[in-house]
Amino acid sequence: MAKEGLGLEITELRLGLPGGGTEKNEKKRVFSEISEEEENEKSNGPPELQSKSQVVGWPPVCSYRKKNSFGDKDGSKTSKFYVKVSMDGAPFLRKIDLALHKGYSDLAKALEKLFGEALRDAESCEFVPIYEDKDGDWMLAGDVPWEMFIESCKRLRIMKKADAKGFGVLQSREALNGTLK
Amino acid sequence: MNYFPDEVLEHVFDFITSHKDRNSVSLVCKSWYKIERYSRQRVFIGNCYSISPERLIARFPGLKSLTLKGKPHFADFNLVPHDWGGFVYPWIKALAKSRIGLEELRLKRMVVSDESLELLSKSFVNFKSLVLVSCEGFTTDGLAAIAANCRFLRELDLQENEVDDHRGHWLSCFPESCTSLISLNFACLRGEVNLGALERLVSRSPNLKSLRLNRAVPLDTLQKLLMRAPQLVDLGIGSYVHDPFSEVYNKLKIAIQRCKSIRSLSGFLEVAPHCMSAIYPICGNLTFLNLSYAPGLHGNKLMKLIQHCRKLQRLWILDCIGDKGLGVVALTCKELQELRVFPSDPFGAGNAAVTEEGLVLVSAGCPKLNSLLYFCQQMTNAALITVAKNCPNFIRFRLCILDPIKPDPVTNQPLDEGFGAIVQSCKGLKRLSLSGLLTDQVFLYIGMYAEQLEMLSIAFAADSDKGMLYVLNGCKKLRKLEIRDCPFGDAALLEDVGKYETMRSLWMSSCEVTLGGCKSVAEKMPSLNVEIIDECEQMEFNLDDKQKVDKMYLYRTLVGHRKDAPEYVSIL
Numbered sequence: 070m071a072k073e074g075l076g077l078e079i080t081e082l083r084l085g086l087p088g089g090g091t092e093k094n095e096k097k098r099v100f101s102e103i104s105e106e107e108e109n110e111k112s113n114g115p116p117e118l119q120s121k122s123q124v125v126g127w128p129p130v131c132s133y134r135k136k137n138s139f140g141d142k143d144g145s146k147t148s149k150f151y152v153k154v155s156m157d158g159a160p161f162l163r164k165i166d167l168a169l170h171k172g173y174s175d176l177a178k179a180l181e182k183l184f185g186e187a188l189r190d191a192e193s194c195e196f197v198p199i200y201e202d203k204d205g206d207w208m209l210a211g212d213v214p215w216e217m218f219i220e221s222c223k224r225l226r227i228m229k230k231a232d233a234k235g236f237g238v239l240q241s242r243e244a245l246n247g248t249l250k
Numbered sequence: 251m252n253y254f255p256d257e258v259l260e261h262v263f264d265f266i267t268s269h270k271d272r273n274s275v276s277l278v279c280k281s282w283y284k285i286e287r288y289s290r291q292r293v294f295i296g297n298c299y300s301i302s303p304e305r306l307i308a309r310f311p312g313l314k315s316l317t318l319k320g321k322p323h324f325a326d327f328n329l330v331p332h333d334w335g336g337f338v339y340p341w342i343k344a345l346a347k348s349r350i351g352l353e354e355l356r357l358k359r360m361v362v363s364d365e366s367l368e369l370l371s372k373s374f375v376n377f378k379s380l381v382l383v384s385c386e387g388f389t390t391d392g393l394a395a396i397a398a399n400c401r402f403l404r405e406l407d408l409q410e411n412e413v414d415d416h417r418g419h420w421l422s423c424f425p426e427s428c429t430s431l432i433s434l435n436f437a438c439l440r441g442e443v444n445l446g447a448l449e450r451l452v453s454r455s456p457n458l459k460s461l462r463l464n465r466a467v468p469l470d471t472l473q474k475l476l477m478r479a480p481q482l483v484d485l486g487i488g489s490y491v492h493d494p495f496s497e498v499y500n501k502l503k504i505a506i507q508r509c510k511s512i513r514s515l516s517g518f519l520e521v522a523p524h525c526m527s528a529i530y531p532i533c534g535n536l537t538f539l540n541l542s543y544a545p546g547l548h549g550n551k552l553m554k555l556i557q558h559c560r561k562l563q564r565l566w567i568l569d570c571i572g573d574k575g576l577g578v579v580a581l582t583c584k585e586l587q588e589l590r591v592f593p594s595d596p597f598g599a600g601n602a603a604v605t606e607e608g609l610v611l612v613s614a615g616c617p618k619l620n621s622l623l624y625f626c627q628q629m630t631n632a633a634l635i636t637v638a639k640n641c642p643n644f645i646r647f648r649l650c651i652l653d654p655i656k657p658d659p660v661t662n663q664p665l666d667e668g669f670g671a672i673v674q675s676c677k678g679l680k681r682l683s684l685s686g687l688l689t690d691q692v693f694l695y696i697g698m699y700a701e702q703l704e705m706l707s708i709a710f711a712a713d714s715d716k717g718m719l720y721v722l723n724g725c726k727k728l729r730k731l732e733i734r735d736c737p738f739g740d741a742a743l744l745e746d747v748g749k750y751e752t753m754r755s756l757w758m759s760s761c762e763v764t765l766g767g768c769k770s771v772a773e774k775m776p777s778l779n780v781e782i783i784d785e786c787e788q789m790e791f792n793l794d795d796k797q798k799v800d801k802m803y804l805y806r807t808l809v810g811h812r813k814d815a816p817e818y819v820s821i822l
Contacts, residue, residue: 124654125327125328125329126324126327126328126329126734127327127654127709128593128625128650128652128654129326129327129650129683129707129709130327130592130593130625131326131327131384131410132326132327132328132412133384133410133411133412133438134410134542134543134592137438137519137543138542138543138544138545138568138592138594
């Protein structure tokens with residue numbers, strides 16, 4: 070669970086000043102810093118095997134064991150968490166199964182895959198992932214632990230940072246730095 | 251021997267208990283066949299579709315104990331659709347109609363309905379033992395029928411089944427007159443049980459040797475049960491959560507100390523690590539410890555526990571034990587024969603906490619090691635070569651690297667040499683599972699050296715048909731071969747179709763075999779069922795022989811095509 074400090078990195082990234090984040094000269098990608106971190110940990114397999122959760126039946130653990138030896142949840146890992154994902158500027162919405170992803174960084178990669186073209190074509194590459202929770206409020210993604218997030222997320226929206234000001238979701242960088250202990 | 255009356259031969263055959271030996275005995279001559287079949291009480295059928303219940307009953311009228319296996323092994327990993335087959339009902343129905351006095355039924359990977367259980371419970375007066383492993387399709391209502399109707403029940407053993415728990419009263423269905431229980435294992439049930447009924451049942455079962463509880467049984471009930479059953483040999487703890495300063499916990503300590511016969515311990519489905527010291531007094535006698543469902547137990551508490559277990563022969567554990575913890579195992583458990591390390595978080599990149607180091611430590615410290623199942627983050631050739639040298643006695647060697655095509659991280663080479671060392675050194679190796687980056691070379695080694703190999707599991711390996719051919723040509727004792735995601739095609743499949751009749755089964759999924767190739771096998775070998783499992787139903791629209799087959803399962807059979815296959819299975 071301690072690993073989910075990654076949530077903070079998402080917020081930090083989003084408020085990054087233009088050109089002030091990564092030093093590498095790559096195509097500007099929305100969640101590039103987080104994706105890089107995971108890239109370094111993974112081995113050089115073909116792309117379809119890098120996201121282990123996508124390979125059916127691997128690792129070969131029987132389904133009874135899968136449901137019963139990872140934490141105390143009773144079978145909730147087998148349920149699906151499909152939510153709609155919209156992106157400002159993209160012609161249509163997508164759906165994504167949150168249960169298939171292990172954490173925020175994994176989600177970030179998946180969103181990039183889904184909206185890659187639209188992200189690259191957009192003029193300004195600053196985006197904010199927000200989600201609508203069970204109460205109908207729009208929240209910044211990344212604050213709560215992953216498990217809590219997938220339970221409460223009803224839909225996702227990738228919003229242009231420029232539009233975010235009107236939403237009242239973002240704080241000034243100083244205020245946010247204050248909350249990042 | 252021909253001059254002895256039948257009764258004498260029968261008496262001699264009584265001493266021959268292994269299935270293989272009895273099968274051999276029956277082949278010697280007609281009279282031995284006849285005597286053997288009338289005296290046979292235990293039959294093992296590794297593939298329920300290889301023979302029919304009617305023929306079984308006809309041949310072995312004295313049958314008392316039947317073991318049946320249904321779905322192929324890869325069904326465990328969701329590679330076989332739910333309703334593929336393996337129904338036990340026709341077997342129970344046929345046995346019930348006959349005069350067979352069934353006493354024991356052991357099933358693995360079969361579909362068991364409540365109806366089957368009810369019929370079973372009512373049809374055999376002397377029924378004593380029901381063992382269900384990795385089965386599905388029944389609810390606690392079926393268990394209630396078994397409890398209520400099997401007056402002489404000795405064993406009810408449920409292992410890793412998917413049971414629909416109606417939270418009913420099944421445990422209360424054991425009548426007061428039922429005092430014969432020796433073994434009761436309901437650890438896989440998720441629902442509540444009537445704790446009072448459980449206590450009374452245990453109280454009136456003086457022969458109870460094995461008791462495995464589910465997580466709905468709290469610690470204070472455990473304490474009461476142990477007080478009533480100090481003769482237990484095998485204990486599975488359900489919930490082990492309590493305040494270590496409470497009266498209940500003190501009582502538990504006393505109760506556990508009385509259980510001097512416990513040799514096998516499992517469960518801890520919910521665990522408070524600070525309560526483990528109560529267990530220490532019995533650890534010194536343990537020969538089997540299964541903590542693979544106890545993710546709450548790790549770090550120092552886990553290591554301290556293991557340090558008390560000097561006589562351990564079998565250890566099942568989660569990988570949160572870490573390489574360091576395996577080092578403790580190596581120092582403490584000098585009698586260790588079997589080690590299984592399961593993943594605690596199979597999808598957590600970088601979270602897996604054991605590597606080749608832990609395995610090397612155990613191999614160095616535990617010279618009697620002969621059976622291994624090891625899920626790990628990575629493996630090196632050097633480590634495997636060392637392990638092969640330290641432990642030449644492996645019978646089962648199953649390695650699972652979480653990234654299935656990961657090379658040796660130090661040299662970036664495939665793991666061919668490492669596994670090659672294992673098969674060359676371990677001359678008695680019967681079961682092997684491979685993973686990591688592997689080329690055709692490893693299969694050359696396997697074909698050359700693995701003379702006793704009976705079961706081989708391959709995934710994401712090899713470069714060409716040669717790999718499969720090396721194995722089929724070399725491993726004379728091969729019985730089960732299961733392959734997924736390898737570049738083996740028709741050339742390999744068709745090279746020696748006669749070989750498949752000497753094996754129980756062959757599974758190939760996501761390989762390069764075509765419909766035409768499979769048809770060819772089916773044509774040449776009428777004694778095989780060649781099943782094509784096509785969930786997406788592509789085959790319906792496109793019957794092109796050149797089309798690749800997603801999943802093929804072939805097995806030898808004496809009774810031809812089965813009639814219970816679902817629509818998406820074609821038997822060629």
